[in-house]
Amino acid sequence: MALGRLAWRTPTGALLWEIWGRHRWSFALQGVAFLACLRFVRWKAATQWEIGGKIMSLAALGGFVTAYLHLLMSFGYVEADVRTVKVGFPGRLFLKPVSTSRLVAVPMACGGMVTLSVFLAWAHWILQPIGVLGGSDLLWIGLVQLSFFWWLQALGWSLPPMPGRSLVILLAGIAHLLPGLMPQMFPDLPLGWRWLVLVLLFFTAWTIAGFGLSLMRRGVWDDPARFASLWNLLHPGRAHTRRKKFRSAFHAQLWLEWHRQGVLLPGMSGCLALFVFPMIFLIQKHLGEAGSGGVPEPMLLPTVALVLPMLLSGAVASAMAKFDPLQPSGELPIYIAMRPMTNGGFVVVKLAMALLASALACLFMWGAAAFWIAVLGGGAAFGKVGVATSNGLTAFLIRGVPLLFFLVLFTWKNLVAGIGVGLTGRRWITGLSGFGRMAFHGGIVVLAFLAALDAHLQETLLRCLPAVLVAGLALKIAFASAAFFHGLRRKAITGRAVGWIVGGWALAGIFLTAYSAPICYALGKTPLWPQIAMTGFLLLPLADLAIAPLAMTWNRHR
Amino acid sequence: MKIPSLSSAEAVVAVSGLVRRFGEKAALDEVSVFIQRGSVLGLVGENGAGKTTLIKHLLGMLKPQAGTVRLFGLDPVADPVGVLGRVGYLSERRDLPGWMRVDEFMRYTQAFYPSWDEGYEEKLMEQFQLDPGQRIKTLSQGQTAKAGLLAALAYRPELLILDEPSSGLDPVVRRDILEAIIRIVAEEGRTVLFSSHLLDEVERIADQVVMLQGGRVVLNGRTDDVRRNHISALLAFAEPQAFTPVVKGAHAVSGFGTEWRILFSGSQSALATAAAGIGASVLDERTPSLDEILVARAGGKGS
Numbered sequence: 031m032a033l034g035r036l037a038w039r040t041p042t043g044a045l046l047w048e049i050w051g052r053h054r055w056s057f058a059l060q061g062v063a064f065l066a067c068l069r070f071v072r073w074k075a076a077t078q079w080e081i082g083g084k085i086m087s088l089a090a091l092g093g094f095v096t097a098y099l100h101l102l103m104s105f106g107y108v109e110a111d112v113r114t115v116k117v118g119f120p121g122r123l124f125l126k127p128v129s130t131s132r133l134v135a136v137p138m139a140c141g142g143m144v145t146l147s148v149f150l151a152w153a154h155w156i157l158q159p160i161g162v163l164g165g166s167d168l169l170w171i172g173l174v175q176l177s178f179f180w181w182l183q184a185l186g187w188s189l190p191p192m193p194g195r196s197l198v199i200l201l202a203g204i205a206h207l208l209p210g211l212m213p214q215m216f217p218d219l220p221l222g223w224r225w226l227v228l229v230l231l232f233f234t235a236w237t238i239a240g241f242g243l244s245l246m247r248r249g250v251w252d253d254p255a256r257f258a259s260l261w262n263l264l265h266p267g268r269a270h271t272r273r274k275k276f277r278s279a280f281h282a283q284l285w286l287e288w289h290r291q292g293v294l295l296p297g298m299s300g301c302l303a304l305f306v307f308p309m310i311f312l313i314q315k316h317l318g319e320a321g322s323g324g325v326p327e328p329m330l331l332p333t334v335a336l337v338l339p340m341l342l343s344g345a346v347a348s349a350m351a352k353f354d355p356l357q358p359s360g361e362l363p364i365y366i367a368m369r370p371m372t373n374g375g376f377v378v379v380k381l382a383m384a385l386l387a388s389a390l391a392c393l394f395m396w397g398a399a400a401f402w403i404a405v406l407g408g409g410a411a412f413g414k415v416g417v418a419t420s421n422g423l424t425a426f427l428i429r430g431v432p433l434l435f436f437l438v439l440f441t442w443k444n445l446v447a448g449i450g451v452g453l454t455g456r457r458w459i460t461g462l463s464g465f466g467r468m469a470f471h472g473g474i475v476v477l478a479f480l481a482a483l484d485a486h487l488q489e490t491l492l493r494c495l496p497a498v499l500v501a502g503l504a505l506k507i508a509f510a511s512a513a514f515f516h517g518l519r520r521k522a523i524t525g526r527a528v529g530w531i532v533g534g535w536a537l538a539g540i541f542l543t544a545y546s547a548p549i550c551y552a553l554g555k556t557p558l559w560p561q562i563a564m565t566g567f568l569l570l571p572l573a574d575l576a577i578a579p580l581a582m583t584w585n586r587h588r
Numbered sequence: 589m590k591i592p593s594l595s596s597a598e599a600v601v602a603v604s605g606l607v608r609r610f611g612e613k614a615a616l617d618e619v620s621v622f623i624q625r626g627s628v629l630g631l632v633g634e635n636g637a638g639k640t641t642l643i644k645h646l647l648g649m650l651k652p653q654a655g656t657v658r659l660f661g662l663d664p665v666a667d668p669v670g671v672l673g674r675v676g677y678l679s680e681r682r683d684l685p686g687w688m689r690v691d692e693f694m695r696y697t698q699a700f701y702p703s704w705d706e707g708y709e710e711k712l713m714e715q716f717q718l719d720p721g722q723r724i725k726t727l728s729q730g731q732t733a734k735a736g737l738l739a740a741l742a743y744r745p746e747l748l749i750l751d752e753p754s755s756g757l758d759p760v761v762r763r764d765i766l767e768a769i770i771r772i773v774a775e776e777g778r779t780v781l782f783s784s785h786l787l788d789e790v791e792r793i794a795d796q797v798v799m800l801q802g803g804r805v806v807l808n809g810r811t812d813d814v815r816r817n818h819i820s821a822l823l824a825f826a827e828p829q830a831f832t833p834v835v836k837g838a839h840a841v842s843g844f845g846t847e848w849r850i851l852f853s854g855s856q857s858a859l860a861t862a863a864a865g866i867g868a869s870v871l872d873e874r875t876p877s878l879d880e881i882l883v884a885r886a887g888g889k890g891s
Contacts, residue, residue, distance in 0.1 A: 275695060282699030289687070354685075364683040368647050369700045370673035521666065587651045587665045 041128045045136045053104045060097045064152065067093040071159045085479055087160040094152045101148055102179065105141030108186045119187035119243060130244045138183055138239060146176050167213055173228055178206040180235035188242020197301050204305050279371055280379060286366075287383040290354055294346050295445070296390035299339050303398030306334065335399040336437060339391040343444035348460075350384060350445050351452020360455030362586055373582040374523035377453070378530075381446060381575070388441035392434060432545055439538055443571055450577035455585035499564040506573055513576035522579040535572045542566030600625050600747050600779045601646060605655035608641055608803075615641045617803040618655070623747075623781060623796065628773055630794030630811070631783035632878070634886045637800040639783040640680060643751050646781070647677060659747065673701065676745035680752040680783075682732045686725030690718050690735055694742070701743035709742040716764065730761035737765060741772065748772065750782035754789065762789075769793060787879040791815075799882060806885055811878070819852045819859055820876040823868040836862050840884035851876055851884035 050057075070086040109120045123133055153168045185199045208215075209231065212224055276282040353366050366376075451463040481488040514532075517523040543563035550559040601623040608616040616638045623629045631639050644650040645657050648664030648671060657664060664671040685693065690713075698704040713720065716734040718727075727735060733753065740748065750769070754762040770793055772778050784790055790797060790811070797814050799807035807814055818839075825833070828845040835841060837858060838850040848868075852859050856873070863870050876884075 276699035279700045282696045286685075286696060363685070364649070364677075364679045364681065365685060367649055368672055368675075368677050369697075370669045370671075371700065372669055586668070587648055 041126070041132060042136055045123075045128070045133075046140060049104060049107075049137070049140070056100060056104070060100065060148075063093045063097055064156075067152075067156050071156050074160065085475070087162075090156050090160050091162060094157060097152070098145075098149065101141075101145050102182065105137060105144060105179075106183055106186060107137040107141070108183075117186075118189075119246065124247050130247055131240060133247075134236070134239045134243055138180055138236065141183065142176050142179060145179050146172050149175050170213060170224075171210055174206055174210040177209070177228060177231040177235060178203055180232065180239070181206070184235045184239035184242065188238050188246070190246075196297075200298075200301050201305060204302075204309070207309055279369070280375065283369075283371065283376065283379040284383055284386075287353075287379055288386070291350055291352070292383040292387040294349065295339070295343055295387045295441075296394055298342050298346070299391040300394040300398070302338060302342075303335070303395050306338070307398055307402035310334065335395040336433070339388070339395050339437065339441045340444060342391070343388065343441040347445050347448055348452065350380065351449050360452060360457070360460070360585065362455065367586050372522075372524070373586060374517070374527050374579040377449070377523075377575075377578040377582055378527060380449060380578075384445040384449075385438075385442050388438045388445060392437045392441060396434065432541075435541065436545060439541070439570075443569065447571050447574060449571075450574040450581050453578055453581035453585055495561055496564075499561055499568065502568050503564055506568060510573045510576040513573065513580060517576065517579045520580070520583065522583045527579075531572070531575050535567075535570055535575075538570050539563075539567040542570070599623060599658075600660060601629075601781065602658045602661075603642070603645070603655070606642070606645060606652050606657060607654035608638075608645065608650060609653060614803045616645070619800070619803070619805055620655075621798055621805065621808065623779060625779055626773075626777040627796050628769075628780040628782070628794045629796045629798060630790030631781060631798050631800065632785075632787060632790055632882055633783075633800035637886075638803040639800055640751055641803075642800070643677075643749055643781070643783065646749060647672070647675065674746045676740035676743070676748045678733070678736045678740050678748075678750045678753055680755055682729070682736055684724050684732060684736055684739075687723065689721055689723055690727070691720035693724060693735065694720070694739060697739045698742070704743045706742075708744070709738065712738045712741060712768070715768075730757050733757055733761065733765065737768060741768065744776065744778075746779065748778055748780045748782075750780070752783055752785065754784065754786060762786075766793065787877065787882055791878045797878065799885065801886055807881070814881065815875050815878065817853055818876050818881050819854070819856065819873050820880060821850050821852055821859055821863070821870050822872040823848045823850060823863050824871045825868045833866050833868070835866060838862070839881075847871070851880060 067090040070090045074086045107119060108117060110117045119133075126133075150168060150172050153172065158168070181202050182199060185202055189195050189198060209224075209227055212219065212227070276285065352360055354363055448460075448463065448467075451460055454460070477491070481491050514523065514528050518525065518528065543566060546562045546566065547559055550556050550562060599622040601621065603619060603621045606616050606619040607614070619638070619642060621629075621642070631642065633639050641650065645652060646659060646664065648668050651665050659671045660674060662670045688696065694709060698706075698709075716731075716738060718731060718735055718738065724732065724735060737750075737753070740750075748769070753765050753769070757765070766789060769780060769782070773780055773793065780793075782790075782794070794811050797807065797809065797811045798805060809817075823833070823835070825846045825848070829848065832841050833848055835850050835852070837854045838852050840851045841848055843849050852862070854862075859873070860870060
């Protein structure tokens with residue numbers, strides 16, 4: 031025991047203990063998730079039931095992605111400083127009597143070792159059995175993953191605050207797809223060359239981390255004033271130009287929200303669009319899956335463009351209710367809380383910002399998809415996309431307009447779905463709500479799963495579905511009405527804002543109802559149309575928006 | 589000693605019976621404060637006495653658990669727009685958006701206040717030597733305080749609330765900030781509430797002082813009256829005193845042997861009576877500074 035305790039009393043031990051101390055419970059959870067997924071895999075191997083197997087595979091894959099992302103965050107050693115708006119290596123460690131090389135080596139070596147081991151364990155025992163990595167060379171992928179991790183650390187620590195910093199890190203991460211796929215893309219390349227590429231990647235990452243951190247520790251690199259001066263020198267007119275006045279308080283707040291939260295989704299979508307689409311082309315071309323003339327599958331890019339903003343909006347939604355993404359609690363910053371604006375006004379600005387962000391993200395995605403189809407695939411790809419629909423390119427484009435509306439609407443819905451809960455600024459409420467949502471959605475999955483197994487249950491559920499939907503809709507409207515009434519009584523929201531929210535919800539619901547009609551008809555599922563329309567109304571946020579001004583009031587006046 | 593409250597008539601700020609508890613701890617206990625138009629109130633007290641909590645109630649960031657808070661006759665929780673549009677505030681935490689440039693922050697703030705005076709803003713910008721193109725996160729602590737004060741002053745608020753405006757600042761910046769406040773008071777007759785640990789500042793510019801201790805108001809009155817109602821006296825005893833003498837009406841007693849200094853609240857005749865009652869005579873007496881009064885009342889028992 032004494033020896034074990036003494037081991038922590040070395041500088042390296044203390045650095046490692048910090049990681050362990052902070053994340054030990056989540057590491058334990060990771061272990062539990064791993065064992066649970068292992069159980070899924072065994073169950074999948076034993077069952078003959080195809081759909082159940084697929085669901086288990088998806089659950090296992092989700093477990094891996096969550097566990098891996100958590101490891102990246104735990105060992106990444108990147109912290110945010112709310113005051114200086116700086117994200118990077120924890121500055122407090124620079125004050126410790128530890129050499130810079132040790133500050134670099136401990137998190138990189140230890141983090142690298144752990145992520146590699148965890149990756150290999152998941153890959154060998156879970157991902158390969160469920161058919162995700164197929165017959166790939168696991169050691170090679172694992173080592174590329176190691177390089178990916180080290181590059182994220184190196185750039186996350188060493189790049190100074192500058193415009194486009196996140197983009198550089200993101201691109202460096204995505205670029206690792208190329209070495210990862212080298213064995214498939216360049217099967218004739220001698221093995222020695224591949225290893226040389228990997229060694230070079232390792233060496234460069236460590237050099238950047240060491241050099242960057244030593245400059246930062248000496249205050250040479252991480253001096254925002256120097257970069258501000260350099261920026262001003264490059265943009266002399268811009269840096270000192272006084273911004274024009276805002277037209278109103280609404281515009282000023284929208285500008286602030288846009289800079290803190292709104293830019294996140296279109297920025298991420300834009301960056302991914304720039305890089306993901308050419309990667310898809312390149313990979314398809316080299317893997318020989320592109321079809322004739324090296325042109326990729328026609329519907330792949332539009333599908334990616336359709337799905338990506340919706341997925342990303344789910345990922346960034348939790349930040350939407352905050353007023354500063356770096357602030358750990360959801361409490362309002364004083365400089366915002368004391369502005370003479372109604373609580374409902376702050377909420378309306380957030381909703382508008384989310385709509386703007388959704389529209390731009392979708393437009394970026396679709397624009398990028400069209401651009402890359404045109405540039406990389408030439409006219410042939412457009413032709414193929416047009417042929418993919420029964421009535422050619424024009425019909426495809428005409429159908430694309432409502433589809434774009436649909437995409438924007440659902441991206442916006444994902445962004446604002448938790449806004450009422452998030453605006454309370456209470457962590458216990460957001461945690462509880464997250465757990466509740468997870469339980470609710472998990473329950474639906476389990477029910478669907480059981481229904482797929484049991485024909486009788488399936489039939490009963492389908493029979494009850496209209497009643498369940500009507501009850502859900504009635505409950506939603508009743509809850510929202512109560513919240514609106516309460517908000518109006520407490521002057522947290524104006525009658526006009528209530529009108530806008532209810533009117534918007536009704537219009538969006540009508541759009542979904544109309545949009546789903548021809549689809550149901552085309553699929554031969556016309557009897558299901560009323561249920562689908564009601565589901566649309568249920569999915570669109572109303573209660574969340576109704577409680578948002580009250581939540582804001584509760585947060586602002588504690 | 590409890591100095592009676594000022595009248596609530598014409599009060600810009602009227603706090604009455606305000607109670608706030610955080611768990612078991614009473615942060616504010618039956619606090620009543622009134623500030624009349626055009627006066628400068630200094631809010632003093634130890635750390636944790638409840639000064640910032642009281643200020644947060646005035647801004648509507650905290651909701652009273654009991655009692656009422658009114659600014660300009662309005663409830664800051666029920667009508668934040670009506671109240672906050674007339675209040676300028678500088679936070680102790682200097683909670684400004686570090687990512688904005690100074691001029692962006694001014695433009696952002698301006699949008700909320702129709703009465704924003706651009707000429708005045710220019711003047712203060714020059715006076716405070718702020719670079720409009722600089723990002724707030726790169727400003728020094730003193731510059732950040734000046735930027736915050738500029739944003740609080742440029743729309744000429746009717747009430748200026750400053751929470752520890754000179755905390756952590758060097759003497760030059762402190763002087764600049766105090767001068768700006770004094771000018772506002774002298775030239776425009778605005779109402780100011782400021783909390784501070786630096787009692788010489790309070791003494792210099794406040795015409796009313798409120799002292800909080802453990803969430804309760806222990807002193808409330810005009811600065812001169814508060815000082816005049818206290819006496820720092822040197823008592824002489826015929827025989828050396830082995831234990832600290834107990835003097836009725838004294839907030840602090842210190843010394844040894846035959847000479848003991850006390851801080852007494854009450855009149856000179858009451859002091860003479862109290863001294864005679866314990867067999868001592870008054871050797872010397874003077875009007876104490878606010879600093880001495882705060883230390884005596886907060887620290888208490890003497891040594």
